[in-house]
Amino acid sequence: MNSKFGAQLPSIKTPPPGPHSLELASRLHAVESRNITWLSDDFPVFWDQALGSNVSDVDGNVYVDLTSAFGVAFAGHSHPDIGIAMEEQAKRLVHGMGDVHPSLAKVKLMEELGSLAPWQETRTVLASSGTEAIEIALKTAQLLTGKTGVIAFKGAYHGLTLGSLSITDRQAFRDPFVDRLSEATDFVPFPTSEDEASRLLTQIVRILSKRESSGVSVGAIVIEPIQGRGGVRIAPRGFLRGLSDLSKSAGVALIFDEIFTGLGRSGVMFESETEGVVPDLVCLGKALGGGLPLSACLGSRAAMEAWPETHGEAIHTSTFLGHPLSCTTALSFLGVLRSERLISKSVEKGQYLLASLRASLDSGRHIHEVRGRGLLVGIELRTEAGGPWKGQGARVARQALRQGLIVLPAGRHGEVVQLAPAATITEKQIDFAVTCLSDMLLRVSHS
Ligand SMILES: Cc1ncc(COP(=O)(O)O)c(C=O)c1O
Incomplete structure (x- = not known):
């Protein structure tokens, strides 16, 4: 007997993309900037519904989604508990004034995140997309250290706004905007073996002192403990610890981009746990919002107190910061993460x-090679x-x-x-x- 939608195997009735998808593709072509959706005779299909690991398209085909839609639907698409929480909150308060008149949901979510985070006392800044969380981390690191240089990794993907793009290593994304990107970024190889890792730590020490004498000192090292878009490349054992020791002794903020890996994707709540490392800042996104756009930059109280106290005008905020509906779905997602x-x-x-x-x-x-950790496999x-x-x-x-x-x-x-x-x-x-x-x-x- 075939399982219900959500736990079903694929069912392809019309070779995808079917006529309805093709028709929508031509309508999309007429209205969307041409840089965005790649349209061809055999790609994409237009989604209609999603539940669990199934997605159906507008031609009635059913797929098994092996991506969780960019890693977001870690609890499965349209999880019923998250749906109920969303519906109840939508009746009460969808949008608020996050940094002026905040909501209960925002407070509860940050309390919950604080209870999961590796620091004694955690302070959080919420945002809507992963790239924004990275921007916040970069700003925090600069305020904390007074240094603007950043070490990032070859193959890194941290997002596409200008700060994040400065530390994203994708030539095609960078080239058109290269004049606007920070020159104070050094890309070092992402190590794939323990030998490479120890050579790399020595190389990083050299870069730190070279930058120091050039007058643009390094204030942050940003790493995805497992590079996701970079091809599921896993930092070798011991490297995160080495990086942490080095950052501490050099007075450099260590930022873990756990936007993809975090909250269980790689089999742990935070990758830092695997080596007992406590970074200065951790960025979360993707799965966090339970399907709604939400991200966060978390840090120790000490690191986050690099920001000045607000006197009524936050120097970093956004219209949707602490969005009550997203905070509620995030709380519900974290509940499902535990209960299931x-x-x-x-x-x-x-x-x-x-x-x-x-x-x-x-x-x-x-x-x-076939490699992976948890449910992130390449x-x-x-x-x-x-x-x-x-x-x-x-x-x-x-x-x-x-x-x-x-x-x-x-x-x-x-x-x-x-x-x-x-x-x-x-x-x-x-x-x-x-x-x-x-x-x-x-x-x-x-x-
Ligand atoms: C590790 C990592 N960091 C940052 C981002 C950027 O997140 P967003 O696309 O939500 O801006 C991504 C997106 O794929 C990511 O995988």
């Missing part, structure tokens, strides 16, 4: 997914010659769509297939996805 043991599920299902993929992709000569593809298979992640995503699977490409060269499903995905859905993706990837490998 989503972090343990992320570990268990992540191990199952990774082991199944590794077992079935073992013989693929185009498979460079399949790195290589060419016959052994180099990164440029753009193959996107080709696989288009092929997978026709089989009813939603996946995303990742990696500097688009050489990685990224999987970030909901923690509520069923074993049957995982089995189907593994069989289907393996068939697809091995067919290429063996052809």
